[in-house]
Amino acid sequence: MPPISACPTVEFVEDISVFHSAKAVFCAPSNPSGIEGLYRETIQCTPKWKTSGTTGPRRDCILLNTGSNMAGARGLDVARVHLLFSFALGEEVFECALIHKFCRSFTDPDPDNGLWIFKPDYDGAGYRVMSVVHIDSVVRAAHLLPVFKDQTPIPREIDFTHMLDVFKAFYLNKYIDYHAFETLS
Template sequence: MLVTNQRLDKLAALRTMFVDKGMLPPSHDTKTSVAIDGSDDEDDDGGAIDEVVTGSVVLARRPAQGYESDLSGLADQLDQPDLPLLVRRYLFDQLHPESPYEAEALPVHALPIVRGTISVFHSALATFYAPSDKSGHRGMYRERIRSNPNWHNTGPRRDCVLVVEDENKVGFSGMSVVRVELFFSFKYNDTSYPCALVHWFNKAMRHPDPDTGLWIVKPDLRGRQELPYLSVVHIDCILRAAHLIPVFGRKPVPKPFSHTHSLDAFTAFFVNKYIDHHAHELFTL
């Protein structure tokens, strides 16, 4: 096995040399290459890649099975009654980006109707430039973002991500944290829309916590019933995964306590910028 690994490393190095010298195209695929289009096994959490790509987020290649294919049926199945309305608002914003009207302010009959097939996915792959972390020789890294109702039979896993809201603002000032409740896609007028149903988090302060240097966020809950504020966003808005640490109170965490309920059990979270070099660079801009 050691000899095999050595030979594979030598072949990968030879391929890299050929690409650098222009003897092979950058997109040349080999058995040692790692797919970046979501076609790999979803048990793979990601890692360093050598392909020449721009930062992007793509849905897994294979849709999940067992879901309703129409929007209304899917909303009933997932107990998300507002999903059809949120998708219609999202589609209006996509079709009319220059509209002076906000989709939330428009009556329902003014919104486009989605009649196509809905495909649900349990994960997406984020690819970004992170040369300071363990990455490919071109500085690219990828990670898998999951939104799975029963991950490895341990309960639901709904990862949090960073969403870019204003590219003109530096660091976390132009971003927000959201929790991915659902990855899905649909077609409208022969155009595919990969998107995500997300639960928003609000910044607790206008600046990081002075004691820890970390930003604090709180789940956006509205109304008397404090229901999660949800919306649908295009996956192009997603930058990468976000790691949240609960802001613990004075009382100890009760036992037994499952980690799958952490994002629901606490009212505030630190956004961990020390999870890796790339995250630290983002939050220190």
Template sequence: MRREHIHACPLWRNEHPCNDCVLINTDLDAQGMQGLEVARIICFFSFNHNWEVYPCALIQWFEKINDCADEDTGMWMVCPSFHEDGSRNLAVIHIETVFRAANLIPIYSSEYIPHGLKFYHSIDSFCSFYVNKFADHHAFKIAS
């Protein structure tokens, strides 16, 4: 694979929002998921400073639930990160720290899923997620 398209748009095809999740490089010395964090791209933007352009992204952080992958599935578990006041944990990052796209699978509870729930509401509707290492062979190598 040579490139991935990571979307962050309020209206994808004039129908619904599309904010992809990504893996962010936070520790270059660590191996696999130990050096990566999960985030959701809210928007892309750039700014100029001293005649240099800085391409950035506004992200919402996810927290790892454990220090290792789940024993049963072998997948890492994450949940959205919030501040003490309940606001989302947002940050501005340089896009060079984005390692690759990430596929998150909701961790379902024993409650029924509402019939009106659309796929584009899943990140906001569920409390925790698996980082899908079975999405492709690159994800498998990274998240194992």
């Protein structure tokens, strides 16, 4: 990571734009993708989203390629998108995402179900560890499932818009679709 002194100051940044969704397009030859093999999915990052009578923010999770040469889920990071934005610096336009990273809990997947467990990353003071990444590092959307511990009942007031804020750990679901299975296995 470059030192902060190498980063541009605000006086040179122009044309800042915020987006509430992005399309991830990746090569995945299969029946749903057609013979060209391009598959497209939408990654949402919206402050107010309404579905089934519930209104709240929608901040999807993503898989990030951070340059690791490890195969499958070992070589990818998981993050939650909080903001999609772009800005111009001189003639060049940078498309970025503000993310909250998740950390792997173990060195191997859960032996009972084969899924990796991730936990939200917080600093020593309890604040989210946030980062800005280039949109080109996004591989695809990720699906996280809460890890239920003990026999603790879940309050009825909690709905799907709060799940990623309430639970302490999540399974990275490689069974959500064929492409996720191929990417994460």
